[in-house]
Amino acid sequence: MWSYQHQHFNVHQIPALNDNYIYLIEAKNSDILAVVDPADASVVNQACARLGKSLTHILNTHHHWDHTDGNKALKQRWNCTVIGAADDAKRIPCIDIQVSENVFPKLDGLNIQILDVSGHTLGHIAYVMDNALFCGDALFGAGCGRLFEGSPEQMWQSLQKLGALPDNTQVYCAHEYTLPNLRFARDIDSNNKELESRIHRDTQTRMKKQPTIPSSIALEKATNPFLRPLNDTFIHTYATAKHIEENALDVFTHLRTSKDRW
Numbered sequence: 329m330w331s332y333q334h335q336h337f338n339v340h341q342i343p344a345l346n347d348n349y350i351y352l353i354e355a356k357n358s359d360i361l362a363v364v365d366p367a368d369a370s371v372v373n374q375a376c377a378r379l380g381k382s383l384t385h386i387l388n389t390h391h392h393w394d395h396t397d398g399n400k401a402l403k404q405r406w407n408c409t410v411i412g413a414a415d416d417a418k419r420i421p422c423i424d425i426q427v428s429e430n431v432f433p434k435l436d437g438l439n440i441q442i443l444d445v446s447g448h449t450l451g452h453i454a455y456v457m458d459n460a461l462f463c464g465d466a467l468f469g470a471g472c473g474r475l476f477e478g479s480p481e482q483m484w485q486s487l488q489k490l491g492a493l494p495d496n497t498q499v500y501c502a503h504e505y506t507l508p509n510l511r512f513a514r515d516i517d518s519n520n521k522e523l524e525s526r527i528h529r530d531t532q533t534r535m536k537k538q539p540t541i542p543s544s545i546a547l548e549k550a551t552n553p554f555l556r557p558l559n560d561t562f563i564h565t566y567a568t569a570k571h572i573e574e575n576a577l578d579v580f581t582h583l584r585t586s587k588d589r590w
């Protein structure tokens with residue numbers, strides 16, 4: 329378990345399954361202890377015991393089993409409140425409170441903003457608190473979720489919302505996929521110096537069995553292939569090389585398709 333300080337809460341990062349991360353959000357000024365995307369109830373229970381606290385909430389980003397499998401057992405154990413997307417309420421186990429973009433769930437001591445970041449699935453949401461982003465499978469370290477349910481247009485809109493967050497926003501995504509993602513990034517963005525230093529740094533980090541997550545919005549904008557279409561120079565270079573239309577959506581769509589085949 330790794331822990332990070334924010335103004336109103338601490339974040340505890342728990343590795344689970346093969347490459348998932350589960351996050352516990354521990355409010356500093358209340359008894360709120362919320363878990364984001366509990367893939368596995370047992371590791372969450374162990375972490376609660378270690379903190380000596382009761383679980384009060386489950387925050388789900390989307391319905392996939394490796395984000396919701398612990399819902400039922402945790403609800404039974406703690407009688408906690410389950411929050412998920414109104415647009416996906418039928419697929420979120422044990423959901424109590426349905427939220428959507430611009431609805432602000434009141435959890436004592438936390439300021440939570442909901443963003444609709446559909447694309448990987450429909451009804452995929454992200455939770456923003458202070459300078460922390462819990463984005464599930466929408467954005468990864470140097471990657472983004474596959475488009476299982478949404479369209480490229482939808483995903484590109486979602487990623488633009490994430491790219492518009494303040495640079496120092498910490499990106500708490502749900503998987504450790506960074507190194508394989510960076511190999512694709514190097515293929516399509518070979519003259520990017522910030523990318524080179526990230527590859528060096530994150531490779532060292534993984535050799536020490538440490539997480540490369542959280543990253544930051546600034547780092548993702550500079551090195552993540554799926555946020556690079558926010559940069560006009562990148563659009564021009566990529567579109568010219570691939571003989572495609574010189575606009576952000578076409579470049580994003582081409583990148584996503586190329587990664588799926590890579």
Ligand SMILES: [Zn+2]
Pocket residue numbers: 390392448465
């Ligand atoms: Zn997923």
